[in-house]
Amino acid sequence: MPLELPSLPYATDALAPVISEHNLRMHHEGVHAGYLKRLNTLLETDEPTTRSLENIMGTGRGEAQACACQAWNHTFFWQCLTPWYHPPGRVLKEALAARWGSLEAFQEAFMASAMAHFMGGWTWLVYTPQGRLDIHNAADAGSPLLRGFTPLLAVDLWEHAWYVDYGNDRRKYLQKLWGIVNWPFVEQCLEDALATAEGRRNRLHA
Ligand SMILES: [Fe+2]
Incomplete structure (x- = not known):
C-alpha cells in the first residue's frame, strides 16, 4: 500500500486570513x-x-x-494549527512560564529563534530527554524525533509556507500564526510526554 496524504483537520479555507x-x-x-x-x-x-x-x-x-x-x-x-482558538491551559502555561518566565516571553524567544534560522527548515518547541522544554531549529527536513526530542509545536519556515501570503515578511507570518496555534494539541503532547516513564522520573524544570 502506498503511503497516503492525510486529510487536513479543518477545511482549506478555515485558517484564512492567517493562511489563505x-x-x-x-x-x-x-x-x-x-x-x-x-x-x-x-x-x-x-x-x-x-x-x-x-x-x-x-x-x-x-x-x-x-x-x-x-x-x-x-x-x-x-x-499545531486550528481555526478554533483556545488559549494555553494551566499545565502548558505553567511549564512555559517555568522555562521562559511567561507565555509572552516564550513567544518572543520562539520568534527570535525562527527569525534567526537561515534558509528552509522548522522551528520546534520540544520536550528533551532531560525533562526540559526547549526551542529547536531544524534545517531542511530535520526532525526532532531523530534527535530524541518529543515535538510539542512546529512552525514551517520554508518559504512555500508563507511567501504567497506575506511576501518577504517572515516576521509577520510568525506573528499572525500565534492567532491560530492549537494550544490544546500542544498541551496534550506535553502531557503525553510527561506521562511517560521518563517524564515521570524527570520533573520538568527550567
Ligand atoms: Fe511546508
Missing part, C-alpha cells in the same frame, strides 16, 4: 503530497508494503529519509 485557502491548498495538496508521491516512487524499489513514516525516518537514508521527515513534519504542523 490558496496557500494552504498549495501547501497541503502540492508540497506535502509531493513529498509522499516522491517517497512512494523511491519505495517501489524497496519495500512497498508495510513501512511507516517513522520507520523510514529512523532507518532510511538520503532522499527517502528526507521525504519521510518532511511528510511527518507537515502532518504534525497541520495539527
Whole structure:
C-alpha cells in the first residue's frame, strides 16, 4: 500500500486570513503530497508494503529519509494549527512560564529563534530527554524525533509556507500564526510526554 496524504483537520479555507485557502491548498495538496508521491516512487524499489513514516525516518537514508521527515513534519504542523482558538491551559502555561518566565516571553524567544534560522527548515518547541522544554531549529527536513526530542509545536519556515501570503515578511507570518496555534494539541503532547516513564522520573524544570 502506498503511503497516503492525510486529510487536513479543518477545511482549506478555515485558517484564512492567517493562511489563505490558496496557500494552504498549495501547501497541503502540492508540497506535502509531493513529498509522499516522491517517497512512494523511491519505495517501489524497496519495500512497498508495510513501512511507516517513522520507520523510514529512523532507518532510511538520503532522499527517502528526507521525504519521510518532511511528510511527518507537515502532518504534525497541520495539527499545531486550528481555526478554533483556545488559549494555553494551566499545565502548558505553567511549564512555559517555568522555562521562559511567561507565555509572552516564550513567544518572543520562539520568534527570535525562527527569525534567526537561515534558509528552509522548522522551528520546534520540544520536550528533551532531560525533562526540559526547549526551542529547536531544524534545517531542511530535520526532525526532532531523530534527535530524541518529543515535538510539542512546529512552525514551517520554508518559504512555500508563507511567501504567497506575506511576501518577504517572515516576521509577520510568525506573528499572525500565534492567532491560530492549537494550544490544546500542544498541551496534550506535553502531557503525553510527561506521562511517560521518563517524564515521570524527570520533573520538568527550567
Ligand atoms: Fe511546508
